[in-house]
Each structure stands twice: as C-alpha cells, then as structure tokens.
Amino acid sequence: MRPAPVYRAPRWLPGGHLQTIWSARVARHHVDPAVPPRFRRERWTTPDGDFVDADWREDATPLPGDAPLLVLFHGLEGNRDSQYVQSFADLARRRGWGFVLPHFRGCSGELNLAPRAYHSGDHAEIGWMLDQVRARHAGPLHAVGVSLGGNALLRWAEEQGDAAGAVLRSLAAVCSPIDLAAGGHALGRGLARRIYTPMFLRTMKPKALAKLAQHPGLFDRERLLAAQTLHAFDDVFTAPLHGFRDADDYWARASAKPALADIRLPSLLVHALNDPFVPAASLPRTPPPGGHVRLWQAGTGGHVGFADGAFPGHVLTLPAQVLDWLAAPA
Numbered sequence: 489m490r491p492a493p494v495y496r497a498p499r500w501l502p503g504g505h506l507q508t509i510w511s512a513r514v515a516r517h518h519v520d521p522a523v524p525p526r527f528r529r530e531r532w533t534t535p536d537g538d539f540v541d542a543d544w545r546e547d548a549t550p551l552p553g554d555a556p557l558l559v560l561f562h563g564l565e566g567n568r569d570s571q572y573v574q575s576f577a578d579l580a581r582r583r584g585w586g587f588v589l590p591h592f593r594g595c596s597g598e599l600n601l602a603p604r605a606y607h608s609g610d611h612a613e614i615g616w617m618l619d620q621v622r623a624r625h626a627g628p629l630h631a632v633g634v635s636l637g638g639n640a641l642l643r644w645a646e647e648q649g650d651a652a653g654a655v656l657r658s659l660a661a662v663c664s665p666i667d668l669a670a671g672g673h674a675l676g677r678g679l680a681r682r683i684y685t686p687m688f689l690r691t692m693k694p695k696a697l698a699k700l701a702q703h704p705g706l707f708d709r710e711r712l713l714a715a716q717t718l719h720a721f722d723d724v725f726t727a728p729l730h731g732f733r734d735a736d737d738y739w740a741r742a743s744a745k746p747a748l749a750d751i752r753l754p755s756l757l758v759h760a761l762n763d764p765f766v767p768a769a770s771l772p773r774t775p776p777p778g779g780h781v782r783l784w785q786a787g788t789g790g791h792v793g794f795a796d797g798a799f800p801g802h803v804l805t806l807p808a809q810v811l812d813w814l815a816a817p818a
Contacts, residue, residue, distance in 0.1 A: 609742025
C-alpha cells in the first residue's frame with residue numbers, strides 16, 4: 489500500500505499566500521545548500537523542426553543504467569532554477585535516482601523557433617518528451633508534473649489509457665489546476681490578480697512579442713499589450729496558437745479533471761486547500777472510479793509551497809514524500 493504524504497504548515501508561516509511566496513523565495517531548496525544539483529543540457533529536435541532543451545542532473549558517480557529516473561515537468565514559466573526543480577533533483581540524487589527536466593518550449597532561456605509555445609493541455613508534447621527520455625534510459629521511469637506541467641501530464645495519462653503503464657511506473661501531479669477555468673479566474677481577481685498575474689505576464693508578454701517578431705501577423709499585438717489577466721492573454725495568444733477557439737475553449741478542453749477516470753497507472757494528485765491558484769471548491773472530493781488515482785489534499789501549503797521545519801524553513805519534506813509514494817509498490 490502506497491503511504492499517503494503528511495504535511496502541516498509550521499506555525500510561523502500562516503496563510504496560503506505567504507506559504508506560496510516564502511517557499512519560492514526564501515526557504516531552503518537543497519539538503520546541503522553548498523552542494524546544489526548540477527545539470528547537463530541536451531537539445532532535442534522536435535518533429536516540426538523546433539527544439540526542446542532537456543537538463544539532465546550531473547552526478548559525480550554515474551548511476552547504473554537501470555536506475556530509476558525521475559522526469560519532471562515544470563509549471564507556468566518554470567525552469568531548472570525553480571525551487572521545486574532544485575529540491576526534486578537533489579532528493580532524487582540522494583536516493584540513487586536519475587533526474588531530467590525537459591523544458592517546455594521557450595522556457596529554457598532561448599526563444600523557440602516554431603509559431604507556437606506551450607500550454608496546460610499539451611499532452612502530445614508530453615508524450616513526445618517521454619519518448620525521448622525512454623529512448624535514452626533503460627531503467628524505470630517515474631514522472632512528476634508541477635502546476636501546469638501536472639495538468640499536462642495527467643492529460644497525457646488520460647489520452648494514453650492502458651498504454652501509459654508501458655512508459656511510466658507511476659506519476660504525481662503537484663498543485664495542478666485540473667479545472668483551468670476555476671484556476672484562471674482565481675488568478676484574475678483579488679490579491680492573486682495583484683501579486684501573481686503581473687509576475688507571470690512580466691515574462692509571458694515579452695516572449696509573445698518576440699514570437700510575433702519571429703512570425704509577423706501571428707496575433708493582434710495591441711490586444712496582447714492590453715491583456716491584464718491570464719484569460720485575456722490566453723484569448724489572444726495561447727488559445728489560437730495551439731488550435732483552440734478562444735480562452736474558454738482552451739480552458740475547457742485542456743482541463744484534466746473531467747477525464748481522471750481514464751487514467752490507468754498509479755497517480756497521485758497533491759493539492760493544498762489554501763492554494764491561491766487552485767480553489768478548493770474546484771477539486772474532486774472523491775477519487776475517480778478505477779482505483780488508479782489517489783487524492784491527497786492538505787489543509788495548508790499554498791501553491792507549490794509546503795515549507796517545513798524551523799524558521800526560515802525548507803521545501804524538502806513534501807518532495808521526499810512524493811518520491812516515497814512514487815517508489816512504493818502499488
């Protein structure tokens with residue numbers, strides 16, 4: 489029986505917003521801060537002539553070829569410097585697992601080439617990335633998707649059905665907005681709109697404008713400049729570039745929540761009920777039929793936060809427990 493994670497926020501760190509921001513900006517991300525993970529970059533050419541950059545953790549002593557490997561899919565505008573990437577890479581190393589982070593297009597520090605970017609339901613891209621990893625590693629594969637990456641990973645598992653188990657042993661989605669409309673609207677109002685939406689748009693808009701310079705006429709520049717919410721941004725950029733009618737169509741068709749019962753491999757959904765990005769009311773209350781999906785919903789933790797320990801804290805407890813769950817027998 490796979491053990492359920494256990495988490496309770498420390499008393500000195502109250503509230504979902506503070507737990508979110510503190511974990512990303514202040515809390516320790518490595519077991520030994522003096523020895524952070526090191527990475528080796530590999531560029532993969534996509535079928536449409538674009539590229540994806542994958543960062544493999546470098547180890548002083550090479551691991552056996554049949555060692556387990558953790559594949560991590562990052563969240564919106566994430567990269568290898570994100571706190572959860574650092575902590576999962578470090579903890580995977582300490583248990584003898586390999587680690588690779590395939591960056592979504594445009595997130596590795598260099599603008600991608602094609603007239604597209606990435607999105608929350610990009611299950612075909614997830615499948616192609618997993619195929620690249622499978623071709624390079626003989627041992628068992630486990631995957632973690634964080635926030636946007638978790639929703640896309642779940643969509644891949646839903647689309648694959650029984651075939652997913654031939655690729656992955658298990659997966660976990662951490663703080664994933666499986667109801668994209670609920671999550672998007674949560675980020676479009678109140679304090680979340682003032683704190684997080686500008687943070688995302690600060691990098692997303694320049695990337696979109698650079699994409700427009702690459703491919704003139706791709707979208708309406710003035711509409712993009714006027715966008716003040718993720719819904720408005722997705723309506724002018726993300727949705728039409730990836731084959732959706734508009735933002736509402738994208739959010740509806742890309743959400744993992746409606747098809748969770750189609751998943752056929754051990755899957756853990758981790759959420760905090762005070763996540764400012766993912767409203768608690770949007771989460772399923774009971775596991776879907778089939779017995780393959782386990783829900784774990786902590787009362788606290790924020791969005792990809794889960795800081796622990798004495799002040800100023802660390803973000804190692806929950807990733808360690810997720811890895812324990814992934815490795816446990818079904």
